[in-house]
Amino acid sequence: MKKNLKQLGLMTAIAVLPFSSFSAQKATFDAKVKVKNAFQLVKNNDLDFGTIRAVADNTGTDTASLTIPADTTQTPTVASTNVNNAEIAIISAGSPAQFQISGVVPFATLSITDPVETDVSLAAGSGSGAAGFKLGSFTYYIETGASNSTPVVGKQIQVNENGEAVFNIGATLSTTTGNSANYLDGDYIGTFTLEVSY
Numbered sequence: 001m002k003k004n005l006k007q008l009g010l011m012t013a014i015a016v017l018p019f020s021s022f023s024a025q026k027a028t029f030d031a032k033v034k035v036k037n038a039f040q041l042v043k044n045n046d047l048d049f050g051t052i053r054a055v056a057d058n059t060g061t062d063t064a065s066l067t068i069p070a071d072t073t074q075t076p077t078v079a080s081t082n083v084n085n086a087e088i089a090i091i092s093a094g095s096p097a098q099f100q101i102s103g104v105v106p107f108a109t110l111s112i113t114d115p116v117e118t119d120v121s122l123a124a125g126s127g128s129g130a131a132g133f134k135l136g137s138f139t140y141y142i143e144t145g146a147s148n149s150t151p152v153v154g155k156q157i158q159v160n161e162n163g164e165a166v167f168n169i170g171a172t173l174s175t176t177t178g179n180s181a182n183y184l185d186g187d188y189i190g191t192f193t194l195e196v197s198y
Contacts, residue, residue: 064080069139071141115193
């Protein structure tokens with residue numbers, strides 16, 4: 001019995017002794033991250049003011065304007081400070097511009113910067129000396145995004161869970177004053193730059 005107790009005591013002592021030798025392996029690894037601040041902004045449609053009759057006030061300061069709403073459920077409107085001197089009348093209605101955003105962080109908010117260009121002029125080869133138009137008062141409307149069918153507030157758009165949004169741009173086209181000539185038949189065009197950023 002004493003022999004068994006001694007053996008048990010020895011085994012217990014061996015069990016609690018720390019192991020002085022062990023096996024270890026080392027391996028290296030990389031830490032990676034890919035930065036993608038770029039996203040896609042694609043034009044679906046240009047801003048179209050349709051077909052109009054336009055008369056400019058060549059000697060005074062009266063102006064006429066045509067507004068294309070960003071919301072396609074609203075109707076284009078015309079106004080004039082004096083319709084006897086300056087007039088825009090709609091022959092066929094136009095439509096807002098439309099853009100599509102993709103490749104953005106889900107539910108991120110992006111900011112819109114208005115175009116700074118203003119001139120809409122008779123296209124090259126259509127004649128010369130015609131009066132021009134000014135473009136301004138840009139408005140924006142979200143078709144699809146984090147919220148659908150809503151006006152843009154504070155020039156900010158929130159994309160949906162897929163990092164996508166579709167929005168429209170409306171604006172006001174105005175006649176100019178002090179022109180040496182009136183409007184000629186033909187296509188009037190202005191090229192504008194829209195900026196959308198994180």
